[in-house]
Amino acid sequence: xxxxxxxxxxxxxxxxxxxxxxxxxxxxxxxxxxxxxxxxxxxxxxxxxxxxxxxxxxxxxxxxxxxxxxxxxxxxxxxxxxxxxxxxxxxxxxxxxxxxxxxxxxxxxxxxxxxxxxxxxxxxxxxxxxxxxxxxxxxxxxxxxxxxxxxxxxxxxxxx
Numbered sequence: 074x075x076x077x078x079x080x081x082x083x084x085x086x087x088x089x090x091x092x093x094x095x096x097x098x099x100x101x102x103x104x105x106x107x108x109x110x111x112x113x114x115x116x117x118x119x120x121x122x123x124x125x126x127x128x129x130x131x132x133x134x135x136x137x138x139x140x141x142x143x144x145x146x147x148x149x150x151x152x153x154x155x156x157x158x159x160x161x162x163x164x165x166x167x168x169x170x171x172x173x174x175x176x177x178x179x180x181x182x183x184x185x186x187x188x189x190x191x192x193x194x195x196x197x198x199x200x201x202x203x204x205x206x207x208x209x210x211x212x213x214x215x216x217x218x219x220x221x222x223x224x225x226x227x228x229x230x231x232x233x
Contacts, residue, residue, distance in 0.1 A: 075173040077143065077181070080130035082123045088130060089116050091142055095160040102193045117158075133161065133174045140165045143178060153185035153226070175204050183229045192221035201225060 080088050096114040100106040109115055122130045127149045133141035141161040148154045156178070161171040179186070188205065190197040205213050205225050213227035 074136060075170055075177070076134045076137075077131040077174060077177050078134055080122070080132055080142070084132075085119055085123075087139075088119060088132070088142060091132075091139065091160070091162075092117055092158075094162060095142075095158065098160075098163070099194075102191055128157075131178075133170070135165065135170055140170060141174065143174060145178060145182065147182050148184045153187040154182045155187045155189075171200065172204050172207075176208060179208055179229050183231055185228045186226065188225045189218075190223045192223075198223045 093114055096106060100114070106114065119130065122128045122144070127147045129145040129147060131143045131145065132139055133143060141159070143159045144157040146152075146155050146157055156175075159171070159175070161174070165171075186205075188201055190201060201223075202215070202225065205227060209227045209229070213225050215223060215225050218224060
């Protein structure tokens with residue numbers, strides 16, 4: 074069973090630790106990501122996740138085992154929902170757990186969505202296209218921005 078568990082402020086260090094694996098994997102696509110003097114990657118500033126009502130940090134757990142995380146910005150005003158960061162540890166890649174987690178996120182945050190992947194992260198592009206296409210029955214649009222990022226836009230409305 075896959076669960077999304079909201080990360081509490083007192084669990085921030087655990088999220089930072091998990092994010093080190095994410096940054097390590099991501100570094101293959103962005104050569105500017107390098108280790109700091111202390112042997113760690115520069116941590117994300119997670120402070121806003123406990124002060125802004127539209128930022129949502131989640132641990133992804135499988136049978137109570139921590140297997141990933143998702144950072145979501147929910148819609149506010151004219152801005153759509155977006156996945157800011159998403160990660161499943163390599164041990165569980167390709168087993169459908171990411172898809173289950175994303176489906177739960179889409180259900181939690183109905184409305185318009187905007188999801189991006191950097192230019193050279195082809196595995197992420199394939200992952201998101203597949204999940205979005207499946208969840209929306211192919212009813213989404215895709216474009217590229219000036220940085221050649223892939224962007225999928227779609228809407229989830231359970232009233233239709």
